Amino acid sequence: xxxxxxxxxxxxxxxxxxxxxxPIVLGVLVVNFLILRLAPGDIADVLAGESGxxxxxxxxxxxxxxxxxxxxxxxxxxxxxxxxxxDLGWSFRHARPVAELIAARLVPTLILMAASTTLxxxxxIVLGVLAARRVNRPIDAVISTLALLCYATPLFWIxxxxxxxxxxxxxxxxxxxxxxxxxxxxxxxxxxxxARHALMPAVALALFYLALYTRLTRASMLETLTQDYVRTxxxxxxxxxxxxxxxxxxxxxxxxxxxxxxxxxSLLGGAVLVETVFAWPGIGRLAYxxxxxxxxxxxxxxLFLSSVLVILVNLLVDLLYAxxxxxxxxx
Amino acid sequence: xxAPLLAVEGxxxxxxxxxxxxxxVDGLDIAIAAGETVAVVGESGCGKSVTALAIMGxxxxxxxxxxxxxxxxxxxxxxxLPPEGLRRLxxxxxxMVVQEPRxxxxxxxxxGDQIAEAVRVHTACSxxxxxxxxVELLELVRxxxxxxxxxDYPHRFSGGMRQRVMIAIAMACDPxxxxxxxxxxxxxxxxxxxxxxxxxxxxxRFGMALxxxxxxLGVVARMARRVVVMYAGRKxxxxxxxxxxxxxRHPYTQGLMRASPHHAPAGGGRRLAEIPGVVPPLDALPLxxxxxxxxxxxxxxxxxxxxxxxxxxxxxxxxxxxxxGEAAPA
Numbered sequence: 001x002x003x004x005x006x007x008x009x010x011x012x013x014x015x016x017x018x019x020x021x022x023p024i025v026l027g028v029l030v031v032n033f034l035i036l037r038l039a040p041g042d043i044a045d046v047l048a049g050e051s052g053x054x055x056x057x058x059x060x061x062x063x064x065x066x067x068x069x070x071x072x073x074x075x076x077x078x079x080x081x082x083x084x085x086x087d088l089g090w091s092f093r094h095a096r097p098v099a100e101l102i103a104a105r106l107v108p109t110l111i112l113m114a115a116s117t118t119l120x121x122x123x124x125i126v127l128g129v130l131a132a133r134r135v136n137r138p139i140d141a142v143i144s145t146l147a148l149l150c151y152a153t154p155l156f157w158i159x160x161x162x163x164x165x166x167x168x169x170x171x172x173x174x175x176x177x178x179x180x181x182x183x184x185x186x187x188x189x190x191x192x193x194x195a196r197h198a199l200m201p202a203v204a205l206a207l208f209y210l211a212l213y214t215r216l217t218r219a220s221m222l223e224t225l226t227q228d229y230v231r232t233x234x235x236x237x238x239x240x241x242x243x244x245x246x247x248x249x250x251x252x253x254x255x256x257x258x259x260x261x262x263x264x265x266s267l268l269g270g271a272v273l274v275e276t277v278f279a280w281p282g283i284g285r286l287a288y289x290x291x292x293x294x295x296x297x298x299x300x301x302x303l304f305l306s307s308v309l310v311i312l313v314n315l316l317v318d319l320l321y322a323x324x325x326x327x328x329x330x331x
Numbered sequence: 332x333x334a335p336l337l338a339v340e341g342x343x344x345x346x347x348x349x350x351x352x353x354x355x356v357d358g359l360d361i362a363i364a365a366g367e368t369v370a371v372v373g374e375s376g377c378g379k380s381v382t383a384l385a386i387m388g389x390x391x392x393x394x395x396x397x398x399x400x401x402x403x404x405x406x407x408x409x410x411x412l413p414p415e416g417l418r419r420l421x422x423x424x425x426x427m428v429v430q431e432p433r434x435x436x437x438x439x440x441x442x443g444d445q446i447a448e449a450v451r452v453h454t455a456c457s458x459x460x461x462x463x464x465x466v467e468l469l470e471l472v473r474x475x476x477x478x479x480x481x482x483d484y485p486h487r488f489s490g491g492m493r494q495r496v497m498i499a500i501a502m503a504c505d506p507x508x509x510x511x512x513x514x515x516x517x518x519x520x521x522x523x524x525x526x527x528x529x530x531x532x533x534x535x536r537f538g539m540a541l542x543x544x545x546x547x548l549g550v551v552a553r554m555a556r557r558v559v560v561m562y563a564g565r566k567x568x569x570x571x572x573x574x575x576x577x578x579x580r581h582p583y584t585q586g587l588m589r590a591s592p593h594h595a596p597a598g599g600g601r602r603l604a605e606i607p608g609v610v611p612p613l614d615a616l617p618l619x620x621x622x623x624x625x626x627x628x629x630x631x632x633x634x635x636x637x638x639x640x641x642x643x644x645x646x647x648x649x650x651x652x653x654x655x656g657e658a659a660p661a
Contacts (some may be wrong), residue, residue, distance in 0.1 A: 227434065228429065228431050228434040228435040229434065229435055229436055229437040229438070231389060231429070231435070232429070232435045232436065232437070232445075232497070232500070233437070234389055234421070235387060235389060235421055235422060235426065235427045235429075235501075236421065236422040236426075236448065236449040236452060236500060236503075237418050237419060237420070237421035237422030237423060237449075237452055237453060238418075238422075238448065238452055239418065239452075240418075242452075247437050247440075250437070250439045250440070251437070251438070251439055324439065325438070325439055326438070326439060326441075326484040326486070327438055327484070327486050
């Protein structure tokens with residue numbers, strides 16, 4: 001079998017990158033663990049505070065039960081060795097395994113991420129191309145101004161204003177939540193219901209990056225359209241549609257691919273805000289609650305998941321880059 | 332003479348610059364018969380490349396650029412054709428090879444794609460047939476191992492090889508007119524000769540007309556049958572090759588000859604004579620002859636009045652009061 005075939009080379013690259021990721025994930029686990037331990041307060045303090053009548057003895061008993069009285073390095077070792085077996089531990093707050101809690105919240109967050117990324121990338125590229133094709137004309141001015149506005153407006157404020165307008169004033173869309181409760185809808189009806197709920201949070205989460213991609217695509221299209229190979233494409237007699245969307249865009253899209261990787265990596269951070277504003281039952285809100293209740297196991301699990309996500313997305317972007325730009329050999 | 336394949340008449344191209352329209356090409360006439368090679372010679376900025384782009388319809392759209400005059404290919408005026416009609420001719424009836432092979436191929440598509448694309452856009456054929464034609468074209472431009480190189484990306488080719496690919500793209504639909512704009516300027520000397528040979532052979536084999544734009548008199552001497560000399564957007568002289576090299580009529584052509592190592596009077600070690608001064612900028616063209624400020628034989632009339640392009644004997648044309656044999660003060 002020929003081991004130099006592209007498929008083999010690709011498989012080797014992916015395998016090597018995944019192996020390289022193991023020490024990184026391990027490092028992330030250790031650092032996160034230690035940093036959380038540095039923060040004052042633990043879950044025993046929170047639970048005792050909530051009960052209102054806790055004695056020091058009760059707090060100490062809680063700590064013993066949760067294993068928080070053991071030396072930090074013992075806890076660390078236990079945590080990391082469990083995590084290596086994909087056991088993310090137990091949330092004492094929710095009295096359920098961390099993995100189960102995350103799994104329940106993962107789907108809504110993935111829906112939100114996929115919807116907002118698709119919207120931002122797709123529409124951003126279209127608007128950027130449109131603006132570049134009509135540079136310095138009215139349509140370019142409108143697109144560029146809107147992009148600047150979206151770029152500069154804070155995420156949570158846009159979210160709140162959207163709720164005021166579309167949910168409260170116009171009543172077109174639900175103000176929050178994942179789906180309408182108690183309808184018992186299944187199949188297509190349920191999907192549409194979820195989509196209606198997802199629309200506002202996805203748009204709110206997408207706007208900033210939509211603006212970024214529009215500006216990025218506009219700038220790189222303007223540069224690409226002046227390249228000699230675009231003139232070659234025209235000299236062949238290609239229709240303008242192919243000149244712009246094939247020859248120019250294939251080159252202009254590369255910076256946007258890089259940016260998309262960065263966007264997906266930072267989506268979890270943005271999701272905390274948006275999920276809170278729109279009462280979206282996703283990972284972001286779960287993380288936010290975990291911080292306030294000092295649910296360290298849960299928080300560590302979420303951070304672990306997001307670091308794995310970042311590594312996978314980076315790998316994917318690099319591979320995509322090698323496909324889109326043949327001058328870069330996957331390495 | 333029968334009707335020429337390409338007849339450029341009174342071509343003017345003006346570019347917008349700081350609110351003014353500056354003339355890049357002014358009242359240019361060029362005629363090329365089918366199968367003929369005509370060279371357009373001149374310094375950088377004299378309007379030769381702009382002329383090529385105007386014929387191909389690749390200049391920027393108004394209001395940044397204004398084109399006037401006629402450029403008829405087979406009797407069809409390219410300048411008044413709607414964009415779609417012009418597009419159908421580009422790459423089919425007329426094709427272009429440009430100076431920079433390194434940047435003229437799209438880096439993210441294989442050369443096979445880029446050649447096959449030129450075939451498919453003008454002929455109804457399957458992807459497989461277009462690919463077969465692409466192999467044929469690569470063999471035509473003498474790329475060794477053509478079938479295997481089809482799926483390589485441009486960065487795997489040298490400059491000379493890329494220029495061959497560009498020629499293959501241009502030849503995709505057997506054009507009747509090939510415009511070669513400085514096709515060898517960016518290449519090594521040895522490669523230059525190969526590319527020129529290739530162009531000459533293709534022309535002999537397929538009988539297309541060749542409009543060769545260059546500043547290199549060596550290339551002109553090797554390829555052309557007739558030569559048009561341009562200066563500051565205008566034609567200053569036109570003549571068959573031999574008479575032009577033997578006895579240039581226009582002082583600018585004479586200066587070019589003296590400045591060229593191939594054609595300067597023999598005598599080793601002598602310094603080549605340069606033309607004093609610089610080409611006038613487009614926004615400060617003199618009232619009279621544009622070459623007058625640099626001309627060694629200019630007189631008062633040259634500075635006040637623009638000389639017309641007039642017959643200067645033996646089927647030659649020149650735009651110079653002295654060449655036309657008019658009385659000049661001693």
